[in-house]
Amino acid sequence: MNGSKGKFITLEGGEGCGKSTQAKLLTAYLQKQGIKTILTKEPGGTPEGMLLRQMLVTGDKDKFDAIAECLLYYADRRVHLQKLVWPALAQNQWVISDRFADSTEAYQYYGYDKRVDFATLQGLYKMVAGDFKPDLTLILDMPPEVGMRRSLLKAEQMAVKELRFESRQIEFHNNLRRGFLEIAKREPERCVVLNADTTVEELHRQIVQVIEEKFNING
C-alpha cells in the first residue's frame, strides 16, 4: 500500500461520540499497514489554528453568533488546508482529520436552527477549499444524551475547560445529529454513518472494515 496516492479522511459527529479516540486508532491501523498517515484536527490543527481554537471553545456560549463562528472556523480551515493538509497529500500521505467542514454545517447551520444562510456557507467553503473534498467522511452517530453524558464526564475527569458547546441545550444537540444525518443523505458517496453507541473496539472494527473495502486495503 506504500506509495499510494494520499487520501483525506474526516471523522465527524456530536459531542462525546468518540471521534478523537477512533481517529487515533485509525491512524495507528493505517501506519501499521505501511501507509504514511498523519492525524490532525479542526479547529486547531496548526499553531495559528490553536489560537483560534482557544477563542472558539472556551468562555461564554453566547460570545459569538453563528456567522462570527462560521468565519472563525473557516479561517482555521484555510490555514489548516494550506499549511498542513494539502502539503501532506501532495507528498502522498494520508490525512485523518478529527472534524472538517461538515462540523460547520452541523453546528453553525443546523445547530443554530439555520441562522446562517446556506448559500453563504457554501460560498465560504468554495472560497476556502475550492473543489477539494474529503475522500471519505465517517459520521459517528449516537443519541445526544449518551454523547453529552460521556463528554461532560471526560471534561470533569480531565479538568477540561472547553465546554462552550457542551453547555448548550439538548435541542441544539438534537439539531446537530439531524444535521450530520442530512449531510450523509445528501452525499452518500462520501459519507458513511456508523452507530457510535457501542464499544471502542467494535466501532474501530467497523471503521477498519469501511476503510478496507473503500480503499482496497488487505489488513
Ligand code: TMP
Ligand atoms: P472537538 O471538541 O471535537 O475538538 O471540537 C471542538 C468544538 O468545536 C466542538 O464543540 C465542535 C465545534 N466546531 C464547530 O462548531 N464548528 C466547526 O466547524 C468545527 C470544526 C468544530
